Amino acid sequence: MDDGRRLTTVAAAVPKSIPLDLAPLLARHRRHGRLAVRIERLPHQARLSRGNNNGDRTWSLTLDDLQDLAYLPPDGSDEPQTLTVRIVSLDGDYAATVAVKDVTVSPADARPVDDAVAAPAAGGDTQGDAGSRLREELAAARAALARREAELADARQELEKARALARETVEAELSAARRGFETELGVRLAAAAAEAETRLERSRAQWQAEQADRLAASEARRSGESARATAESNARRERAEAALAAAQRQAKEDGAELSRLREALAEARASLASSEAALAAAGAAAEAEIGERLAQAAAEASAAIETSRAAWQAEQEQRLAAAEAR
Numbered sequence: 001m002d003d004g005r006r007l008t009t010v011a012a013a014v015p016k017s018i019p020l021d022l023a024p025l026l027a028r029h030r031r032h033g034r035l036a037v038r039i040e041r042l043p044h045q046a047r048l049s050r051g052n053n054n055g056d057r058t059w060s061l062t063l064d065d066l067q068d069l070a071y072l073p074p075d076g077s078d079e080p081q082t083l084t085v086r087i088v089s090l091d092g093d094y095a096a097t098v099a100v101k102d103v104t105v106s107p108a109d110a111r112p113v114d115d116a117v118a119a120p121a122a123g124g125d126t127q128g129d130a131g132s133r134l135r136e137e138l139a140a141a142r143a144a145l146a147r148r149e150a151e152l153a154d155a156r157q158e159l160e161k162a163r164a165l166a167r168e169t170v171e172a173e174l175s176a177a178r179r180g181f182e183t184e185l186g187v188r189l190a191a192a193a194a195e196a197e198t199r200l201e202r203s204r205a206q207w208q209a210e211q212a213d214r215l216a217a218s219e220a221r222r223s224g225e226s227a228r229a230t231a232e233s234n235a236r237r238e239r240a241e242a243a244l245a246a247a248q249r250q251a252k253e254d255g256a257e258l259s260r261l262r263e264a265l266a267e268a269r270a271s272l273a274s275s276e277a278a279l280a281a282a283g284a285a286a287e288a289e290i291g292e293r294l295a296q297a298a299a300e301a302s303a304a305i306e307t308s309r310a311a312w313q314a315e316q317e318q319r320l321a322a323a324e325a326r
Helices: 002-013 023-027 126-289 292-325
Strands: 016-019 035-040 059-061 070-072 081-089 096-105
Touching: 023 081, 023 096, 096 126, 126 292
Parallel strands: none
Antiparallel strands: 016 070, 035 059, 035 081, 081 096
8 A cells, every 4th residue: 555655646746857968059050179068047947968067057068968969847837937948069179169059948738758867666665765876976977077067167267367367467568569669669759750851951051162163173174275376375375476577577677678689679560771872873983983883882782781671580480489488
């Protein structure tokens, strides 16, 4: 009688399970490599048919745990429950959250729990109790391991946050240092530009002074050359004037010589006229005395006179030509 009553009570207390299919949620995130799942926001006394209980109302699952996964609601719960599914990527040095999804489970989808999941039947023996304790210890160990993994994941996330914060701090400091360096560089560049401008002005002034000195020297050389050219021109002009004066003197001398020659010619002609007059007188005197002989003598004298006149005229012409040539 007692055994029958116990069986009835156990059968009435057998919990229900709700199938939990999470594979579609992971399909779109397969590109992230190795994945794991963490179920959060479980109600008190709720559990899953697979995975590790973390003891903080969360449950950790591997991909193998997703097959035939079922949600076991708390006893006497008839309300739909919303669970948070966190998909974690295990690639890399640290676990990283890929996506967070909310999944609603409804008691309307509940079904009886399998024998492997259900509590042991009434009249269980000591071996069954030992197996239950072993399963509980194993579940507790898995929960502790899951908690450690969660803590490690949280620590890794905190480390990532710390690294990100440190990176941001370093980047901010680098940015501030860069701005300070750019400001200092701008000041130095401005000072260098001012100094270069000053040097350029000094160089320009020095170059202008050198150009002025060179121009003055060139002008001096040009003035000296002009003076020398003027002196040489004056000297040439003086030499030309001297030559002209000499030529004029020579011309005067030649003119005087020509005048003397002309006077000699006139004297010669006068002498010739006198000679002719004397000859005429002699001829007239001799004509009376000697007729024919005078005529002959006159003819000879005329011939001699003509010859002498021709020679004298030729000589005078040569002298005149020489004087004209001089």
